[in-house]
Amino acid sequence: MPANAGALGSFIRDRRDQTTPESVGLPVGVRRRAPGLRRSELATLAGISVEYLVRIEQGRDRHPSPQVLRAIGDALRLDAAAHEHLRTLAMASSGQCVGPYSSGRDVRPGARALVEQFEPGVAVLGNRLGELLVHTSTFELLARPVGLLDSAEPSLTAYVFLDPRSRETFPDWDRVADDLVANLYRGPNAGASRQLIESMSARAGSEFTDRLTRHDPPHGGVWRWRHPDAGELRFDVEELELPAADNQQIQVLMPADDATAESLDAMRRRRSGALRAV
Known part of the structure; x- marks a missing residue:
């Protein structure tokens, strides 16, 4: 059974528990032990049998059709x-790759050149595993002092769960x-995600594993x-998907307020001054 086999069922159970009868047009009726929908109520609303819904929630049916997913x-x-x-x-959950098979680590020259076009902005090219592959010089000014780029192969996932400095940074x-953790279910492929999940589960413990069953969208x-x-900085983030075969994304961090923009400008000026001094 795939490592992610229970993800679909736990997400549906969580959302069912969070959905009140009145929010979907059902009468409240008699007092309930829990405020959410019963399985029978969700099955009726979705037009499927209770037995089928149980199999999905328990991970015994990992291939529901797109129509069933839409109905649920x-x-x-x-x-x-x-x-x-x-x-x-x-x-x-079914073991399929969300996108075409790719390591998600090989960066095309065109993608690398695209990141360079964001200079002097804050941009980084990575994948769903959290691996940071290419970045602008201003991203380095942001990430190097906090230790995010200390590793030869920097990973935001490893930094957040294994480096105590991350709690101060974020x-x-x-x-x-x-x-x-939510992104791990989205690629770059099922094998790579499963390998990282197993590794991080062993190294990071419950802080990581407890999140595997939450499945909230980003x-x-x-x-x-x-x-x-520079103190606290606030960014609006835009994510640009590269072609599907790459299984990579470019995140562009744009200042969310004037104070952040001014702090970034000051960081760039200090860097330029240091280069001139050399």
Whole structure:
């Protein structure tokens, strides 16, 4: 059974527990032991049998059709992001690659050149495992002092779960950790994700493994960094998907306020001054 086989079922159970009867148009009725939907209610709303829903939730049926997934998602009133996450978890649970097979580590010259076009902005090319493959010089000014680039093969996932400095770097540490684990189900391929999940489970313990059953879609919103020289920095993040065969993304971090923009400018000026002094 794939390592991610229970992901789909636990996500559906969690969302069922969080969905109240009145929110989907059902009468509240008699007092309940739990506030969420019963299996029978979700099955009726989705137009499937209770027995089939049980098999999906228990991970015994890992190949529900797109139509069944859509029906379950609609019954739970999932938004577009959660619908996509449901589809992604279904593919991961069945052992399929979410995208074409790729190590997710080989960077094409064209992709490398694209990152360079974001200079002097803050941009980094990585994959769903959290591996940081190419970055701009300003990203280095942001990440080098906090230790994120200490490794010869830097990984945001390893840094967040294994390096105690990460809790100081990211004031919203729990949110960053949640998003990194959610991304593991999205690629770059099932084998690579499974290998990292096994490794991180052994090395990071419950802080990592407890998140494997949450399956919340990435939070989005402002990403806060705490820099040793510049203080707190706030970024809006845009993610650009590269061609599917690459299984890589470019994240562009844009200042979310004037104070962050001014701090970045000051960091760049200090770097330029240091280069001139040399």
